Amino acid sequence: MTTEPTTEAPKVSTTEVLGYGVKKDIAGIDSITGLSASVKKGRELRAAKEKGAPARSIFHEMAESQDRSIFTSEDATTLTKRFGGGELDKDGTFKGTPSDESQKSHEAAVRIVEDLRDIVQYSDVLTTALGTTKEDVDIYTEKKLGTALEFTTLEGKVLGILVENDAIKKMFPELETITDPGLKTQIIKEAILRDPKLKEKLSQKLRDIAERAKNLPPVEDDPEMKEAKATKAKAEDEIVDNIAQISSTLAGLDIELSTTQKGLIETDIRNGRPPEAIIRDLNQRLTTEQPIYKDIIADQTTIQNYEKLQKEFLAATRQAHAKSIEHYETLLRTAKASFDIADARSKQPDHVANLNKAMAVYNLLNTSTPIFQEFQKAAQSGKNSNEADRIMERLKDKNDENIAQKKTERLRQEAQLRSELIGALSSSVATMMAERYDEAVLAKTTVDTEHADKDTKEALHHLHDAMRENWVKVNEGSRDKSVNNEQIGVDMRFLAYHGQDGVKRLMLRDMGLPLPRKNPDGTPMTNIDGAPLYHDWNTVNLDDLSDEQKKILTEAYASTGEAYKDKLMLDYFAARSMEGANKGTLKLEPEELAMIEKHFKGDMDKAINSNAEAKKIMEDLKKKGIIMTPNIKWLLYLMVILGLAATGVGIVGIAAPGVAAAGLALAVGTAQAAGSAMAAHPTATVTAIAGVMSAGIGRKKLNKRKVSEGTPSKSGAAPATKPAGAH
Amino acid sequence: MDIAHKNQIYEKLADAMITALENGEVNEQEAAQASQYILDHFERLATKEALIMFLEELSNKYHTFTSVLVEVKSEEIFKDKKIQSLQTQLKEIL
Numbered sequence: 001m002t003t004e005p006t007t008e009a010p011k012v013s014t015t016e017v018l019g020y021g022v023k024k025d026i027a028g029i030d031s032i033t034g035l036s037a038s039v040k041k042g043r044e045l046r047a048a049k050e051k052g053a054p055a056r057s058i059f060h061e062m063a064e065s066q067d068r069s070i071f072t073s074e075d076a077t078t079l080t081k082r083f084g085g086g087e088l089d090k091d092g093t094f095k096g097t098p099s100d101e102s103q104k105s106h107e108a109a110v111r112i113v114e115d116l117r118d119i120v121q122y123s124d125v126l127t128t129a130l131g132t133t134k135e136d137v138d139i140y141t142e143k144k145l146g147t148a149l150e151f152t153t154l155e156g157k158v159l160g161i162l163v164e165n166d167a168i169k170k171m172f173p174e175l176e177t178i179t180d181p182g183l184k185t186q187i188i189k190e191a192i193l194r195d196p197k198l199k200e201k202l203s204q205k206l207r208d209i210a211e212r213a214k215n216l217p218p219v220e221d222d223p224e225m226k227e228a229k230a231t232k233a234k235a236e237d238e239i240v241d242n243i244a245q246i247s248s249t250l251a252g253l254d255i256e257l258s259t260t261q262k263g264l265i266e267t268d269i270r271n272g273r274p275p276e277a278i279i280r281d282l283n284q285r286l287t288t289e290q291p292i293y294k295d296i297i298a299d300q301t302t303i304q305n306y307e308k309l310q311k312e313f314l315a316a317t318r319q320a321h322a323k324s325i326e327h328y329e330t331l332l333r334t335a336k337a338s339f340d341i342a343d344a345r346s347k348q349p350d351h352v353a354n355l356n357k358a359m360a361v362y363n364l365l366n367t368s369t370p371i372f373q374e375f376q377k378a379a380q381s382g383k384n385s386n387e388a389d390r391i392m393e394r395l396k397d398k399n400d401e402n403i404a405q406k407k408t409e410r411l412r413q414e415a416q417l418r419s420e421l422i423g424a425l426s427s428s429v430a431t432m433m434a435e436r437y438d439e440a441v442l443a444k445t446t447v448d449t450e451h452a453d454k455d456t457k458e459a460l461h462h463l464h465d466a467m468r469e470n471w472v473k474v475n476e477g478s479r480d481k482s483v484n485n486e487q488i489g490v491d492m493r494f495l496a497y498h499g500q501d502g503v504k505r506l507m508l509r510d511m512g513l514p515l516p517r518k519n520p521d522g523t524p525m526t527n528i529d530g531a532p533l534y535h536d537w538n539t540v541n542l543d544d545l546s547d548e549q550k551k552i553l554t555e556a557y558a559s560t561g562e563a564y565k566d567k568l569m570l571d572y573f574a575a576r577s578m579e580g581a582n583k584g585t586l587k588l589e590p591e592e593l594a595m596i597e598k599h600f601k602g603d604m605d606k607a608i609n610s611n612a613e614a615k616k617i618m619e620d621l622k623k624k625g626i627i628m629t630p631n632i633k634w635l636l637y638l639m640v641i642l643g644l645a646a647t648g649v650g651i652v653g654i655a656a657p658g659v660a661a662a663g664l665a666l667a668v669g670t671a672q673a674a675g676s677a678m679a680a681h682p683t684a685t686v687t688a689i690a691g692v693m694s695a696g697i698g699r700k701k702l703n704k705r706k707v708s709e710g711t712p713s714k715s716g717a718a719p720a721t722k723p724a725g726a727h
Numbered sequence: 728m729d730i731a732h733k734n735q736i737y738e739k740l741a742d743a744m745i746t747a748l749e750n751g752e753v754n755e756q757e758a759a760q761a762s763q764y765i766l767d768h769f770e771r772l773a774t775k776e777a778l779i780m781f782l783e784e785l786s787n788k789y790h791t792f793t794s795v796l797v798e799v800k801s802e803e804i805f806k807d808k809k810i811q812s813l814q815t816q817l818k819e820i821l
Contacts, residue, residue: 041758049745059740060766063763063766073760074764144757
């Protein structure tokens with residue numbers, strides 16, 4: 001499959017492809033060889049940089065200048081990050097172990113988006129090659145998109161998707177009759193993928209979906225739970241900060257906390273112990289771990305107490321209070337021994353060295369110190385953390401329930417967007433074709449009556465009005481299209497049975513020329529009541545027309561006959577694409593198609609031979625010995641009248657409810673129909689009015705011109721079976 | 728990773744892109760895509776290893792930036808060699 005298009009398909013050059021080809025060539029050349037613009041941009045950026053613009057702003061400037069008409073790989077990556085049940089973080093990775101549903105949603109989106117990105121990329125390469133002498137593969141490698149081998153793989157993949165797309169199958173039913181897979185993919189490649197409109201429409205559609213994907217509802221906690229979690233996180237951060245601060249403060253006091261000690265403090269804080277208790281325990285641990293601290297503290301206390309006694313003794317001496325003097329002498333004598341020991345020990349080197357540390361540990365117990373306040377803060381953070389835990393526990397069940405609901409809703413919306421993604425290709429092809437159809441129809445129905453005389457001019461105006469309204473009618477206000485399936489089917493069969501003569505008769509009908517019957521003596525024929533009788537437009541002998549009418553018909557046929565016939569055929573394709581080629585009056589039997597081909601062979605050959613691509617396909621078919629069936633010729637002819645790429649099926653499927661665009665769906669392994677694709681075009685609300693217009697505008701005009709008694713209705717003029725007078 | 732060093736590399740990447748544009752080696756679209764890629768990834772790089780991996784990936788996608796990758800890798804190799812040389816000298820002294 002992957003190599004068919006390049007190994008078997010007859011090579012079709014890309015020049016002169018379709019009407020758009022010529023205009024787009026210039027853009028194509030510009031996009032690939034327009035280096036002067038790049039150089040200019042480079043110089044602008046260089047100047048900005050030399051003026052001091054930082055790298056970041058340079059990259060921003062460049063990124064923003066990106067051609068937004070193309071959906072890029074980066075766009076694709078960004079889009080797929082939105083799918084995953086709300087369980088993905090901004091980097092596009094799952095925050096934890098994802099649920100099956102979320103994983104599947106993400107993986108499905110990745111597959112679909114990658115396929116669509118590949119289609120855009122491949123189409124971009126093809127359209128860039130337009131108007132250049134370069135091969136598609138060279139464009140691909142020049143764009144540094146990959147190797148030649150990778151291009152072959154990409155081409156095989158994309159064409160495989162397009163060939164299997166149901167919407168395209170429905171638009172081009174003749175493709176199904178083509179047995180040469182290379183020819184089939186070649187036609188799709190040239191007819192659909194090389195039209196720049198496809199990549200533009202598809203990119204636009206994808207970007208629209210990407211914008212909406214940004215608004216997928218988040219799967220997040222209830223506000224209360226969110227607040228509790230924020231409180232918890234804040235408290236936890238504070239605890240860590242507080243412990244770090246306590247460690248730092250203690251370090252400043254020459255007390256290094258071990259990891260174990262820090263852990264114990266953290267546990268105490270989390271357990272909500274009062275700061276006094278935490279500090280007391282710390283003090284005890286420190287003095288237990290370093291007994292010398294205890295000794296130093298005890299000695300310092302002894303020394304301080306003794307010195308205090310000495311001061312009090314001196315004071316008593318100054319006051320000459322004998323009783324007090326005696327009392328202090330006793331106390332001093334008693335304390336002297338302990339003092340001497342403590343004093344001696346305090347002068348020992350290790351005591352001196354540890355004095356500050358020991359005193360700092362001792363001072364921990366002082367509630368007025370900064371360290372105590374830090375412990376108080378930490379204890380408060382611990383309390384906050386515990387309180388947040390309690391709130392979260394209380395909210396958990398309800399929150400979990402709500403999260404599950406939010407996730408279900410998110411996944412539902414993701415599935416909806418995926419469905420739109422699946423339909424995006426069909427929708428884009430339909431929109432593209434709709435535009436092509438509109439352009440072609442406009443060209444076919446443009447009145448040029450400058451050189452016609454008054455009567456012919458009037459007749460031509462009637463004819464053009466009818467062409468705009470008979471088969472597919474566009475409401476110029478709403479741009480809605482109304483399709484008269486019955487009239488189209490009947491008129492197509494009329495052409496099948498009557499050929500060029502049929503074209504003239506239909507034109508005669510639509511010009512609304514009165515066709516009075518005449519007696520052999522030239523007098524008007526009347527019925528028994530004296531009312532004039534008229535010929536039916538479908539049975540009148542054209543030789544019986546008046547000279548003036550013959551002149552009008554001849555001129556009208558010469559100037560508009562081909563456009564008239566083309567418009568009917570385009571509308572036939574539009575109608576059958578919406579309703580299905582085999583539905584009701586639209587169905588043309590193979591022999592009827594063969595008759596059309598036989599009657600209009602000259603026109604078809606002329607049209608096909610005037611188009612290089614179509615001509616080449618014909619020649620290749622002949623070389624391969626493939627019989628040119630009426631179907632294939634019909635398809636090529638229709639392609640030509642809208643430019644090679646666009647068969648006149650622009651509005652195809654736009655309003656065909658239930659039409660599944662299964663091509664891509666098959667490619668991505670889902671069975672989702674792309675009904676949404678059909679609703680994407682502005683002209684989506686097509687009202688099929690088969691039957692309703694059986695007495696349509698054309699007939700009204702005939703009535704206005706006094707339709708003869710017994711003249712069949714317009715739709716009845718040519719019956720579904722072989723019409724009267726058919727040869 | 729040293730922020731100043733990281734910023735230097737950022738500037739080198741910008742220079743490489745501008746030069747490639749000026750020389751017509753890349754078109755605007757490629758440069759735009761590369762810029763977006765750099766904006767999406769560069770500032771998140773936290774380690775030298777991550778930086779080198781990023782540069783390798785970037786150079787794979789856009790050859791324009793290969794020179795920056797080569798330069799950064801050379802610096803690393805040179806640094807390693809310098810350390811080795813110093814270690815050898817120390818051993819000799821000791």
